[in-house]
Amino acid sequence: MTTAPLSTHVLDLERGEPARGVSVRLERGDAGDWRAVAEGRTDGDGRLREWVDAAAWSAGDYRLVFAAEPYLGPPAFFPEIVIGFRVVDPGQHHHVPLLLNRHGYTTYRGS
Numbered sequence: 267m268t269t270a271p272l273s274t275h276v277l278d279l280e281r282g283e284p285a286r287g288v289s290v291r292l293e294r295g296d297a298g299d300w301r302a303v304a305e306g307r308t309d310g311d312g313r314l315r316e317w318v319d320a321a322a323w324s325a326g327d328y329r330l331v332f333a334a335e336p337y338l339g340p341p342a343f344f345p346e347i348v349i350g351f352r353v354v355d356p357g358q359h360h361h362v363p364l365l366l367n368r369h370g371y372t373t374y375r376g377s
Contacts, residue, residue, distance in 0.1 A: 270323030271359040273315035274330060275376070276308050278337075280367040284312025289333040292318055294326060295350075303328075324356050330364075338368055349373050 272292070276285035288308045293300040306317040328351055335345035349362060361376035 268320040269316040270318040270320045271357070272318050272323065273313065273359070273361045274308075275314075275361070275363040276312045276332065277363070277365050278312075278367070279365050284308070284310070285337055285364075285366055286310050286312060288312070288337045290314055291331040291333075293329050293331060294322070295329065296326070300329065323353075325353050327352050330362055332364055332366075334366065334371075338366075343369050344371060347371055351375075 274290060276288045276290075277283075278285040285308060290306055290308065291302055292304045294303050303322045304318040306314045308314050330349045330351075332347040332349075333345075334347050335342035347364065347366070349364065351360070351362060353360060359377070362373060363376045365372040
């Protein structure tokens with residue numbers, strides 16, 4: 267399978283280590299309707315790469331949905347974290363990391 271140039275990396279700021287085994291879903295938005303494009307879990311280094319079929323990747327609006335509560339344990343203040351982003355050039359690599367702790371999170375456009 268040829269894969270899309272999309273990756274993520276989840277770091278657990280509370281523990282100071284990669285967040286292993288976090289479920290992540292990629293959704294694509296079309297006229298306000300979101301549909302799942304791919305699903306995966308972060309590896310031992312907290313990374314998820316080469317997980318989206320290139321045939322499902324094009325310019326448009328996407329969101330990553332991170333299942334935080336199964337990783338953090340209940341009760342999580344943010345049980346699910348949704349990060350929306352726009353792809354203008356689908357040939358360019360898109361890295362969307364998540365810095366996570368029990369009471370907050372940060373993200374940015376990575377490289």
